[in-house]
Amino acid sequence: MVGLEKGMELFWMGFARLQAGVIPLIHFLSIIVEKLLGLGLLVNGVLLAIMDSKTVSRQARLAIHNGVLILARMHNSESWVWQKKNEGGINAVKMRSPCSMCGVSQKDRCKNSDVRRRRGLKEDIVIRVETDKGIRVSASGEPLPSARRVRTALLHTGRVVDNNFNIAALQFAGFSAADVSFVDGVLDYIFSRTYCCEPEGQADPRCVPIAVPDDDPYLRVTDIRCLNFSRAQTFQDSGCIPTTLPPEQINFQTPTLDLSIVYGVNDEALALVRGSEKGLLRMEIRNNRYVPPGDATSDCSQNMPNETVCYRFGYSSLGNFDLRLATITIFFAREHNRIAKALAAVNPCWADDRLFGVARQINIATFCNILVYELLPLLLGYENMLNYGLISDKIEYTTAYDSHAEPNLYAEFVIGMRYFHTFAEGRIKTYDAHYRESAEYSISDTLFRTGLIEQNHTFEEINRGTFYQKSGSLDDIVDPDAKKFYSKFHRANDLLAIDIQRGRDMGVRGYNAYRRLCGMKYAQKFDDFLDTMDVEKVDVLKKLYKEVDDVDLQAGITSERHIQGGYVGPTLFCIMVKQLQLLKYGDRFWFERGDQFHSFTLPQLREVRGTTMARFACDNAEGLDRIQPKAFLNVGFG
Numbered sequence: 001m002v003g004l005e006k007g008m009e010l011f012w013m014g015f016a017r018l019q020a021g022v023i024p025l026i027h028f029l030s031i032i033v034e035k036l037l038g039l040g041l042l043v044n045g046v047l048l049a050i051m052d053s054k055t056v057s058r059q060a061r062l063a064i065h066n067g068v069l070i071l072a073r074m075h076n077s078e079s080w081v082w083q084k085k086n087e088g089g090i091n092a093v094k095m096r097s098p099c100s101m102c103g104v105s106q107k108d109r110c111k112n113s114d115v116r117r118r119r120g121l122k123e124d125i126v127i128r129v130e131t132d133k134g135i136r137v138s139a140s141g142e143p144l145p146s147a148r149r150v151r152t153a154l155l156h157t158g159r160v161v162d163n164n165f166n167i168a169a170l171q172f173a174g175f176s177a178a179d180v181s182f183v184d185g186v187l188d189y190i191f192s193r194t195y196c197c198e199p200e201g202q203a204d205p206r207c208v209p210i211a212v213p214d215d216d217p218y219l220r221v222t223d224i225r226c227l228n229f230s231r232a233q234t235f236q237d238s239g240c241i242p243t244t245l246p247p248e249q250i251n252f253q254t255p256t257l258d259l260s261i262v263y264g265v266n267d268e269a270l271a272l273v274r275g276s277e278k279g280l281l282r283m284e285i286r287n288n289r290y291v292p293p294g295d296a297t298s299d300c301s302q303n304m305p306n307e308t309v310c311y312r313f314g315y316s317s318l319g320n321f322d323l324r325l326a327t328i329t330i331f332f333a334r335e336h337n338r339i340a341k342a343l344a345a346v347n348p349c350w351a352d353d354r355l356f357g358v359a360r361q362i363n364i365a366t367f368c369n370i371l372v373y374e375l376l377p378l379l380l381g382y383e384n385m386l387n388y389g390l391i392s393d394k395i396e397y398t399t400a401y402d403s404h405a406e407p408n409l410y411a412e413f414v415i416g417m418r419y420f421h422t423f424a425e426g427r428i429k430t431y432d433a434h435y436r437e438s439a440e441y442s443i444s445d446t447l448f449r450t451g452l453i454e455q456n457h458t459f460e461e462i463n464r465g466t467f468y469q470k471s472g473s474l475d476d477i478v479d480p481d482a483k484k485f486y487s488k489f490h491r492a493n494d495l496l497a498i499d500i501q502r503g504r505d506m507g508v509r510g511y512n513a514y515r516r517l518c519g520m521k522y523a524q525k526f527d528d529f530l531d532t533m534d535v536e537k538v539d540v541l542k543k544l545y546k547e548v549d550d551v552d553l554q555a556g557i558t559s560e561r562h563i564q565g566g567y568v569g570p571t572l573f574c575i576m577v578k579q580l581q582l583l584k585y586g587d588r589f590w591f592e593r594g595d596q597f598h599s600f601t602l603p604q605l606r607e608v609r610g611t612t613m614a615r616f617a618c619d620n621a622e623g624l625d626r627i628q629p630k631a632f633l634n635v636g637f638g
């Protein structure tokens with residue numbers, strides 16, 4: 001890289017951080033001096049991601065699983081190459097010990113067990129929780145504090161609605177995250193490994209239940225001392241990869257923003273939803289509504305007897321997860337057909353395949369545009385996104401593309417994005433045509449129950465709520481109904497504790513390691529966290545963890561102050577930027593690319609850039625006859 005480019009890159013990188021209030025001026029200048037003199041490796045920034053992605057490709061591989069699905073391996077940030085050699089620090093792969101799968105005896109595995117006695121039910125049963133079954137442990141080798149203790153100390157249960165964002169914002173964020181990430185086996189502890197708190201769970205290497213401390217602020221008055229939890233499935237578990245290699249989780253989703261919940265991840269899935277002519281997806285009219293076939297019955301396990309519909313999507317088991325994920329997926333299916341019909345009208349000679357392909361291309365471009373140009377600037381800050389090359393303020397083709405970069409997903413992204421669980425609002429409110437509240441459902445009671453949507457006027461009433469009801473606030477308070485998801489299967493559940501435990505399961509490094517990777521100060525003592533956290537949070541972390549390096553990534557992310565102009569802290573911002581850069585610059589089909597056979601012309605790109613959530617909703621959501629132009633924001637004066 002020539003000096004000027006390097007200097008500019010560093011300038012923008014540092015400028016962006018200054019904007020975000022992430023590093024003090026002196027640190028910014030020291031980075032510039034150090035880098036221009038060539039004394040160190042680059043830290044972060046727009047162009048770096050492209051260099052970095054070459055290393056990324058080393059990691060990215062594909063594998064066939066179950067003979068059907070093409071699965072992507074998860075990235076881990078060990079490929080974030082700018083970490084200096086010999087710098088030591090925490091290595092995720094080492095912590096993700098493969099020993100739970102390579103013949104280590106049960107006795108050895110449980111050597112560091114944190115043994116707790118479950119009170120109440122059967123006094124004589126000793127439950128081992130957080131055993132050393134390969135999940136991340138502390139720097140000293142001891143188990144980390146209970147994920148439940150960390151959660152209750154740092155995040156509180158309650159309802160604080162957000163004055164800016166509505167449900168559409170949180171749901172579109174969730175839809176987009178699900179488009180790229182669905183890790184195999186994450187819900188096993190709900191459906192199949194329900195016994196991890198029972199004695200039989202001790203023999204299952206994937207059982208790593210979460211201890212509930214005796215002084216738990218909420219559960220101490222109960223006899224519940226253990227929350228069921230099991231590890232995600234890895235390639236090693238499924239026998240695809242030798243167990244001598246570090247475990248890597250399996251992502252069922254394609255790691256590109258490509259509406260795979262609508263179209264599926266492979267040809268078999270697509271064949272189930274694609275119509276046979278005019279480039280259309282299969283849709284039906286039921287009760288005057290234009291909807292996908294409702295025959296994916298096995299994916300709606302919570303439907304009531306009178307609720308017979310379960311939507312056939314490209315990825316039905318994901319699209320039917322909750323009511324609004326399903327409605328957004330239906331909107332995109334309708335949008336596909338709307339576009340295909342418009343294309344057919346102006347191109348009467350186009351065959352089915354061409355109509356389908358172009359409609360899909362425009363639909364995906366619309367999705368990406370609404371995500372990166374409308375929603376994310378609200379969440380991350382418009383200027384911040386510009387500075388990191390994620391968006392452009394002109395209608396122009398994106399330049400940098402690394403043909404060696406294989407799009408893939410960072411494990412840290414999958415973990416870090418769970419901060420958005422605090423965005424969740426656990427009540428689903430519905431509104432009649434006069435915007436009077438007509439009903440309220442609990443999100444935890446309506447998961448995998450999308451048969452409810454077509455009952456009476458529920459579809460219309462949910463849609464009004466999507467754009468009218470306020471979301472939860474992105475903070476350290478989590479909605480009780482979202483937290484206790486699937487409570488009917490377990491006596492207690494805690495989504496945010498699970499998020500922390502999942503980080504340990506997936507072997508992501510501690511928060512401090514990511515501070516360094518993201519160009520912040522590598523903390524030597526807890527008070528060094530004060531540059532990104534308030535003193536109250538640092539005090540809590542001091543009490544929870546022995547060493548600064550022990551602090552879980554998720555614990556750090558939820559403790560950080562938001563960056564200027566955004567609603568996430570600097571570490572999650574950094575992780576999201578890294579991932580979004582890879583999704584954009586590693587995707588040959590990215591809608592802003594101009595040098596491909598299939599690229600949009602600039603006038604076409606201008607049209608795509610003009611798409612908005614408001615227009616999209618008016619075209620595809622029933623029950624709306626007006627909408628605020630900034631459809632992710634709450635209705636307000638002006």
Ligand code: HEM
Nearest residue numbers: 170173174177181182183186414417418420424482485502
């Ligand atoms: C609306 C209420 C929501 C509920 C009930 C919910 C529930 C869940 C559950 C049960 C998991 C799996 C947990 C595990 O075992 O590891 C999960 C994972 C996840 N959630 Fe949510 N979620 C919600 C909203 C959101 C939103 C708004 C986002 C936005 C980004 C989001 C992002 C994620 C991500 C990235 C994962 C990891 C997925 C994976 O493992 O591949 N969720 N969520």
